[in-house]
Amino acid sequence: MYRISELAKLVGLSRTALLYYEKLSLISAKRLENGxxxxxxxDVQQVRLIQQLQKAGFTLAECKHCLESKLDKTVLRLRYNELKDEISQKERSLALLSSLLGDDTSKPWHITLSEIAPDAHIDWLKIQGFDEKQALRVKWLSKDMNEHEKYMQDFMKVFETLELWGPSSKEDTSKAYSLLTSHPAHILEIGCGKGNSTITLANLSKAKIIAIDNEQSALAQLQLKIKQHNLKDSVSTQCMSMTELNFDTDKFDVIWAEASAYIMGVEKALANWQSLLKSHGFIVFSDLVWLTDNPSQDSIEHWKNDYPDIQTINTRKSQIEQAGLELKHTFTVSEQTWQSYYVPLEKRANELASQLVNSQAISDIKNEVNLYKSRLGEFGYQFFIAQKK
Ligand SMILES: C[S@@+](CC[C@H](N)C(=O)[O-])C[C@H]1O[C@@H](n2cnc3c(N)ncnc32)[C@H](O)[C@@H]1O
Structure with a gap:
């Protein structure tokens, strides 16, 4: 016979726990004359049996049920599934901790966060020490703060020699410009890259153009073009962020943004940039959209990660109206324009592949080019020409 303190020691439980077992009638003590x-x-063996059952994840009440009746396989299966879920949840927690420690990739986490809490994601990256430009690049490009520096090095190496940083062409820029109903005197171009569209606009108009981008190396290339084309009096550049445009309100007749509004989010861009426009001024932007109601699974998967805010043309149309603008025209950029973007991009990525081995940036670029080649038509860039009321 064992006193309660002896039983407690033997089975590694507290007195209180054993008294609770007794309250549940899992064990029952005899009383000596002295009480x-x-x-x-x-009883020792009963406690040990219960402890084994608890290892399978049963509560004490479930243990009692198990001891008193025949095993119910449905209940067991239910508990089994619950436990499996708990384990995979714990595994996810472990993976997240490991990625936050920098031991592992943080890509899946950044992709999720960027989709479900885009503003909080950027703010948090800034607290971690990224400036706005790099925070946006984590969001759109590396998607992994641990590998970000290496990723951007490779990414910029690919793009530094390429003229186009997005699907844009003289033909489409000219077509969009021709749809404006008045001659602009002041144009602000946002996210101009190396400025191919800037030069097209400057040649088409008599406007004073300010071209902004947050990448100084791209603006340096545009500066060279401005010199070559003798456009010093009409075109100037400024290195600044599209999220903090430092200009007077009601200043511009046209805001031009080819393949760049998505960076801060189209809806936010439309809301924020409007105040810089004179009344009846135009916002002209191009954006990646679905061109079909039934895109293939691989397109869906790809853009879910790379551009979760991709919309149909109709959704963008209603967002433009909701922003208080009037949509005047819209058209899809030509396949030729796409080719002039991704053919040189693919060539450059292939050239660098042997030099940049195991590069995530190269692999992402190649995947994207393959998707363009196989699925273009399901998605595309769409120009929207909208007027301030
Ligand atoms: C996809 S590229 C398009 C470039 C150019 N419009 C074209 O069509 O070739 C996006 C451009 O936006 C610029 N960019 C990214 N974040 C920016 C920001 N926060 N403010 C201003 N420009 C930004 C990039 O440096 C890049 O030049």
């Missing part, structure tokens, strides 16, 4: 509780060898 002390004593337990039999049978």
């Amino acid at each position: 002390y509780r004593v337990y039999s060898e049978r």
